[in-house]
Amino acid sequence: MSSAAESVPPSRRKRPQGALSRLVSDPLGLAGLILIVLTVGAALLADFAPFDPTKLNPMDRFMAPSALHWLGTDNLGRDLFSRVLHGARIALAISIGATILSLAIGLVLGIVAGFGPRWLDSLLLLVMDTMNSIPTVMLALLLITYTGPSLWAVVLVVVLVNGPGYARIARTHVLALRSAEFIEAERALGATFPRIVLFHILPNILGPLLILAAMDIPIVVGIEAGLSFLGMGVRPPTPSWGTILFDGFSYIRDSIWMVVAGGLPIVITALGFTFLGEALRDTFDPKLAKR
């Protein structure tokens, strides 16, 4: 066993190989991962919550955090910690589900716009520009006026707000690849349209789209929480973080713990996914990196 430590001159220190280790060595990425693990853990463990989130207990309302109720209780005596855990499940389910849906629809529309006739492309572009011109909350409120508040209304809003972004990226890539030589070659060999899309277009688009999706998740969590906070999204007594805030805001002078319990997980999740998204972008696309 050699005793002399080899000192490597700084310029020769190798950057860690492997995407995952690079991600983890970035402190921001690591922090993001930890926060996300917290959130996902909460969602997964929701079934093991100490209390039933909907169980009313009017005798113990507005209690501060204690050994029994880790985050205290709300205005109806329900355990806030258990509600937060179930809220994690809802938040993740909606954000991941709605994001996948927006991604899918955006992808399809973008590919159609890229491959289709000129007028269709112009039409879709116009629709996208118009969507982007309406302030998000106004769009949401307008829709919900007609559809009524519900979880699906929230999903619809997310698709309308995020979809155009994905469609645009897909469209750009399709347009670029459309005239690429190897596509021409493939066509000459008789490759069918679905084959071209599947094997050539998709692999190229998926990377940037996924990074964008990761960065969009905090936005979706924000949309759901925001709409529920306004009473326009998920309705009480379902324990979404937004509804906890909605209830908590009315009783803010009676107890601060409801507002703390509702807001803190939003902050954690938002920071977690954002840090991770930033670190992902720095790792995989150094051209876009801040440094």
Next chain:
Amino acid sequence: MFGYIVRRATLAIVVILTVIAAMFVMMHAVPGDPVRAALGPRASEAMVEAYRVNLGLDQPVWVQILRYFGAVLRGDLGQDAISGTPVLRVILSQLPDTLYLIAGAMLVAVVPGIHLGVVSATHRGGLFDRIGSVLSVSVMAVPSFVIAIYLLLIFSIRLGWFPAIGAGEGLVDKLHRLVLPSIALGLAWIGYLARILRASMLEVMAENHVRTARAFGISQRRIMYDYVLRIAILPTITVLGMGIGQMISGAVFAEIVFGRPGVGKLVYDAIANRNYPIVTGTVLLTTGFFVLVSLAADLLIAFLDPRVRNVISR
């Protein structure tokens, strides 16, 4: 340059027309009586009848559309379903408070944001830069209404430094009550502006003319603020223009959290009261406002940047 103005303006007009068309489609796409869909369940029978005649539902669709366009572009956004007051008047009466809030947020964001961006670019890679960057990303990530609630909780309810509700009377009181909501709305923007400006400045700093300025002994401070910033700030104007839409969204939440009057509160109450014309009218008006501000920002840049301005004059 002139061609650019025309193109940009045309796009803006087309977008506004599309939104109006979308509104029309929505009212007619909803199942049931389109007049009821437009006016909501609170409107009186008399109003419904008058509207029915006005809209001319017996006419062919394209006539209806044209009439609708004509009405909206003339400023006739219908009547408040409950009070009968013209919608435009109602909204315009509430708009100033929202505009004060947005102005406040911009004020909070612009000066610190720009300085943060400049200092980060000047001392790139240093501790300030790295901490600043993490903080910027963090405030941008958290939804502004959560920030608003916590600011209210800490500074208003717990510490009592600011009153919790309302816009106040008299200049000093009004300004006092604007502080917290402006910070809630503007905090994320500080981060965003700093980030964009930093990137923009680093790009400009690498350009040859900055090297020339250094070669003539001009001080680093002068170079940063007079030369680099002058060019680098142009993209931030675009960003601010495009961000008005987000500010409007954020203002809705801020008004509700801080109990302030404004279009946000207006539309929120209108939904609760099933006062549909107010809702559609507000959406139309705020969209139009957003599109026009965005256009103005783009034109401002074209005007400020001599490279764009003089392309024709040669």
Next chain:
Amino acid sequence: MTQSCEPILSVEGLSLSYDTPNGELLALRDVNLTIGRGEIVGLVGESGSGKSSLMQAILQLMAGSARVTAGRILFEGRDLLPLGPGGMSRLLGDRITVVFQDPMTALNPVLTIGRQMIDIQHRRRESRTVKRQRAVEMLRRVRIPDVESRLDRYPHEFSGGMRQRIAIAMALMAEPALLVADEPTTALDATLEIATIDLLRELQQDIGCAILFITHHLGVVAELCDRIDIMYAGELVESGPTMPVFRDPRHPYTQLLFACDPAQIRHATRHLPAIGGNLPDLIDLPQGCIFAPRCPRADGTCRRQHPADHRAGRSDLVRCHYPDAPRLEMAQ
């Protein structure tokens, strides 16, 4: 072309390195260069010869990863290296000025020419009117037509040749002791190049400043410069008065360089002459003379031992073991 005893610029044993991920890149090694008062010195070298690094070191406008590892740069007797950016900025634009290579990007695009010419006079405590007048006169001297109205125009409204003349006007307006010109005519076409060189020569005779003229164009050096300095791979290999060095170069690299000059081609030929081999790796230097790997007459000594600087022929500096060896020619 007056010369007094003390040189205006004296680079002594300058070595400069860059820190790269692959190791230390030795960009300049033991460079010795002098410029006398009022003297025009041509600094010649291919890309990668280190002439840019030398210029940046003199002006103290180096990139972040650059470090001076040895030597001094004496300007009017004072060492520039300890000065730091603050001290240096007092000299720049006043005693030392610069004309850069690319006229298209060297000027600030959003400020008028007039504003820029007034700004660079920031040291003078005079009114704007006086400064503006000085700018007008200087622009007239470089033969910009219609000066008064042109002052309020932006750089993109001028052609490349005119922009370079404006840059020269800016550089000479302060009547510096030393003008550093970094390939000022490389981006211009041949006719413009001649006109610009004539202008420089004329102004230099009026103002009497020294010029460090960096270029890879030998014809311009022959036209304009009093002395010629040749760089190869980070070292100054030969230095001497222009015409004598052209007639009787002593360093193998210089000899081959002159032989390869397209202007030297006498007969129709299929192949342009070129020096065989590649530039050495500046991170992993060969032992001995830097030119040995490509030198047709390199021997064991050349490959083992680094040559000293000798005087030979009319050249003041030849970094070679055999400066008196017969002249090399290119095989035709």
